[in-house]
Every structure is written in structure tokens, then in C-alpha cells.
Amino acid sequence: MSRVLQSIGHNIYFGDNAFVELDELLRTTRYTGCRKFIMVDENTIKHCLPVLLAATEELADAEIIETESGEKNKSLDVCFQLWSAMSELQADRKSLLLNLGGGVICDMGGFVAATFKRGIDFINIPTSLLAQVDAAIGGKTGVDLNNIKNQVGLFAFPEEVFVAPKFLETLPPSQLKSGFAEVVKHGLIADRQYWNSIREIKKVRNDITDDIIFQSLKIKNNIVVEDPEEANWRKVLNFGHTIGHAFESYSLEHDRKPISHGEAVAAGMICEAFLSHRKLGLGRNDLHEIVSFILRVFDSYPVKKETFTDFISLMRNDKKNVKGEIRFTLLSRIGSAEVDKPCSEEEILAALAFYRLNTFQ
Ligand SMILES: NC(=O)c1ccc[n+]([C@@H]2O[C@H](COP(=O)([O-])OP(=O)(O)OC[C@H]3O[C@@H](n4cnc5c(N)ncnc54)[C@H](O)[C@@H]3O)[C@@H](O)[C@H]2O)c1
Ligand SMILES: [Zn+2]
Missing domain, CATH: 1.20.1090.10 (Dehydroquinate synthase-like - alpha domain)
Incomplete structure (x- = not known):
């Protein structure tokens, strides 16, 4: 079993076996038949997605949405691409977005989810140390604007957060x-x-x-x-x-x-x-x-x-x-x-x- 902390209206599951709980959650009636989207960048698609997919059965048919890593991509332009991709893939209001990445993915993914169709559920799965101890926790979501950090955004809390320290093995x-x-x-x-x-x-x-x-x-x-x-x-x-x-x-x-x-x-x-x-x-x-x-x-x-x-x-x-x-x-x-x-x-x-x-x- 993983260690569990109560946060604001949700739990934080901590441990390399936390995905057992994620799989269980996705099996509940709340998420039956719901479309799942996993947001990654070119690094987390390579290093983290295989780990997540191997540890969960319920994500086998999830759609993968890839963005380019880096602070310069924490932008409204990229959000536009993400909203469009989700629209094209016919995400509905019951869809779930899983943010698999560092602080950039968690901040921007949370913002995209909180604004898509007036807000869909999202889950943070932080993969950098900074995101695990900081960015994935506390409900601040958003993007930069004209080089001003976090200029556009809102408080939005994830459904749950899953923190697996083993992801850090591949972090530079x-x-x-x-x-x-x-x-x-x-x-x-x-x-x-x-x-x-x-x-x-x-x-x-x-x-x-x-x-x-x-x-x-x-x-x-x-x-x-x-x-x-x-x-x-x-x-x-x-x-x-x-x-x-x-x-x-x-x-x-x-x-x-x-x-x-x-x-x-x-x-x-x-x-x-x-x-x-x-x-x-x-x-x-x-x-x-x-x-x-x-x-x-x-x-x-x-x-x-x-x-x-x-x-x-x-x-x-x-x-x-x-x-x-x-x-x-x-x-x-x-x-x-x-x-x-x-x-x-x-x-x-x-x-x-x-x-x-x-x-x-
Ligand atoms: N919301 C908040 O409360 C809060 C708090 C602190 C920071 N932040 C934000 O977090 C962002 C910085 O986060 P960051 O430092 O995680 O940067 P990041 O998301 O850019 O990740 C750093 C790099 O590590 C790569 N990476 C991530 N996980 C990996 C893994 N397991 N293996 C290999 N590579 C991996 C990423 O692809 C990226 O290249 C900033 O935009 C900052 O504003 C938000
Ligand atoms: Zn800081």
C-alpha cells in the first residue's frame, strides 16, 4: 500500500506502488466508460509512460497527447493545440486528463483540463522532483504570457495526485x-x-x-x-x-x-x-x-x-x-x-x- 495524505478535496498517494490505487480508482463506476487522455512530453513519453502503462490495466486504451518540453512551451499557443487535440479526439465533459510530467505538464495540463468544456477532471502524476514536492500540489495551474511567468491561470484542484519516486531515476x-x-x-x-x-x-x-x-x-x-x-x-x-x-x-x-x-x-x-x-x-x-x-x-x-x-x-x-x-x-x-x-x-x-x-x- 502507498502512503496517503489528505489534500484539498483529494488525496495524494505516495509510493512506487501507488498505481495500484490509481487502477482501482479508474475501475470505480465514476470512471466507467470515461475517455482517458494522458498528457506527456518527449521525455516522459519515453521514460515514464511505459512504467505507468505497465502498472495499470485501465489506461490501456487511453489517448496520448504529446507536447514539447520546456518552459517556453508553457504557453497559450500550446494550450490552443491541446484543447484542439482534445476536441478532435472528441473528449467530452466526463473525460479525464492525466498529467504525466514535470511542473510544466502539471501546471499547463491542470489549466487545460480546468477550462476545457468548463472543466473536466484531471489527475497529476508528477515525474520530476520539483513537481513531486511542489508543483503538483496546491492547485495552482496556468501558463506564462509574454515572458511573464504564470500570468494566466486559476486555482483548480486535481481529483487525485499519484507520486512515484521511481520516476526520478531517469531525471537528469x-x-x-x-x-x-x-x-x-x-x-x-x-x-x-x-x-x-x-x-x-x-x-x-x-x-x-x-x-x-x-x-x-x-x-x-x-x-x-x-x-x-x-x-x-x-x-x-x-x-x-x-x-x-x-x-x-x-x-x-x-x-x-x-x-x-x-x-x-x-x-x-x-x-x-x-x-x-x-x-x-x-x-x-x-x-x-x-x-x-x-x-x-x-x-x-x-x-x-x-x-x-x-x-x-x-x-x-x-x-x-x-x-x-x-x-x-x-x-x-x-x-x-x-x-x-x-x-x-x-x-x-x-x-x-x-x-x-x-x-x-
Ligand atoms: N503550480 C505550482 O505550485 C508550482 C510550483 C513550483 C513550480 N511550478 C512550475 O513548475 C515548472 C517547473 O517544473 P519542472 O522543474 O518539473 O520542469 P519541467 O516540467 O520542464 O521538467 C524538467 C525537465 O525534465 C523532464 N522530465 C520530467 N520528468 C522526467 C523523468 N522522470 N525522466 C526524465 N526526464 C524527465 C522534462 O521533460 C523536462 O525536460 C515551472 O513552470 C514552474 O512555474 C509550479
Ligand atoms: Zn520555487
Whole structure:
């Protein structure tokens, strides 16, 4: 049997044998005779679909809809193609869409399902670490518009989520590491003991266990269950992301090979741990522990002093700012966070200088 978590109106089944439960669900009268569609990209069709089909009888006659992978394809153009494909294949209101892929497939598939014929059922089967511990959970669906991330979308919850860690065996190492940043974040914002077990990890590929993944998605789930539509507390998940997004956007604009979301968040967490020390009294030892672990696992990003102001401008443009203030989720200690903490430009500059100093630049 798999481990089961209750989420918002649905369950999350966790374990490599979770597809037994999926097959059982598809055998219930609710899905008898219903058309099934599985959305994949060129990687998950190759690595994940055979695993899913071998583990389920009820998906043998499912239609496969393939899209091209990559953030640039998380777009309305691709949604148009997906809606059209489903129309042509005569999907009806009782049809079911199964999203088999990383965060892009889960976000876009959820959006396509939630809008097709005013909404059909969908199931998330996340196959990247980032999607398993983050994107597949919490009901945020949508696509990017003119380079603005997640500009169009809606909250829509899946019927169920099935998380099988074995999919991660074929995930490229850089993608695994990118998702690992969210695992680190979950430990830091919510659970000191869990953070201690994360700190034992020497090499992500070898040492990340099913338990580590399960606890990570459990932390995310607990937070979204408490505040599904991000009225307030869900913002705790933004730790590392305010400065992290600035690193991500800066790199996207300036580097031939931009850094991943996870690498950017890793840098952001170092800076924001420093702000936590300054503003919320995060202890020196905690700060040191965070910085040394992150720098052991993630590559550092070269940032020049002359570009600090570019980072500040990027943060100023963030749509999450309130009344012109740049607000942060900060740690009072490891395992405990507070939301909506404004920091001044001077403080942010000091955090960037701290990052530079610690990465020996
Ligand atoms: N909805 C949310 O709450 C939420 C939260 C965090 C991130 N996101 C979104 O998630 C997206 C990023 O997700 P991602 O990092 O999973 O990216 P992704 O979906 O692009 O997947 C990364 C790459 O890994 C490949 N891949 C996935 N699973 C694989 C497997 N098992 N074996 C081999 N290759 C595999 C994909 O084809 C892709 O090339 C972003 O668009 C982000 O906005 C959403
Ligand atoms: Zn993130």
C-alpha cells in the first residue's frame, strides 16, 4: 500500500506502488466508460509512460497527447493545440486528463483540463522532483504570457495526485538538483528535525530517500491545506524566492546558459538567511549551517558589485510587492518562518554583499 495524505478535496498517494490505487480508482463506476487522455512530453513519453502503462490495466486504451518540453512551451499557443487535440479526439465533459510530467505538464495540463468544456477532471502524476514536492500540489495551474511567468491561470484542484519516486531515476541530475532546492526550503521553513536529515545528504542523486521526498511534499501540503488561495500563510513558501527570482531573471537576461530555478533559489536562500539573521534574529550558528550546506550542494553564481542595482530593480518590479515595499519570508530560526517582512534597499544590498563574500568573489 502507498502512503496517503489528505489534500484539498483529494488525496495524494505516495509510493512506487501507488498505481495500484490509481487502477482501482479508474475501475470505480465514476470512471466507467470515461475517455482517458494522458498528457506527456518527449521525455516522459519515453521514460515514464511505459512504467505507468505497465502498472495499470485501465489506461490501456487511453489517448496520448504529446507536447514539447520546456518552459517556453508553457504557453497559450500550446494550450490552443491541446484543447484542439482534445476536441478532435472528441473528449467530452466526463473525460479525464492525466498529467504525466514535470511542473510544466502539471501546471499547463491542470489549466487545460480546468477550462476545457468548463472543466473536466484531471489527475497529476508528477515525474520530476520539483513537481513531486511542489508543483503538483496546491492547485495552482496556468501558463506564462509574454515572458511573464504564470500570468494566466486559476486555482483548480486535481481529483487525485499519484507520486512515484521511481520516476526520478531517469531525471537528469541538474533537474534533480533544481527540485532539491525546494526540499531544502521546506526543511528550513517548517521542520528543524527534517532539516537535520536533509543535511546528511552528501550527493543528491545517491542520498535522497523516499522518506525525504515524502516529508517534503507533506510540508507543502500542510501549508496549502491551511491557506489554499494564498490569503497569507502560504506566502511562507516564498522563502528564498524574492531574491532568488532576481537571480533567475538576471541570469535569463545575461547568460548563455541560464541557471536553473533551483540554483537561483539556493542563492536566494543564502541572501534571505542573512536578512533573517539581521531582521528576525536567526542565530549565527543557524546562518552558518544554512550557508555551508547550500554551498556544498549548489554551485554559486558569480555576481558583480556593479550589478547589485540590477538585482534591486528586478525585485522592485516584482508583482508581489505591496505599497512599493519589497517583502520577504524570513526565518526566526531553522524550522520557523514569518511572512511579509519588508526589507530596505540597504539591507538587500548587504545581503547581496554577504553572498559575494561567502562565495569568495
Ligand atoms: N503550480 C505550482 O505550485 C508550482 C510550483 C513550483 C513550480 N511550478 C512550475 O513548475 C515548472 C517547473 O517544473 P519542472 O522543474 O518539473 O520542469 P519541467 O516540467 O520542464 O521538467 C524538467 C525537465 O525534465 C523532464 N522530465 C520530467 N520528468 C522526467 C523523468 N522522470 N525522466 C526524465 N526526464 C524527465 C522534462 O521533460 C523536462 O525536460 C515551472 O513552470 C514552474 O512555474 C509550479
Ligand atoms: Zn520555487
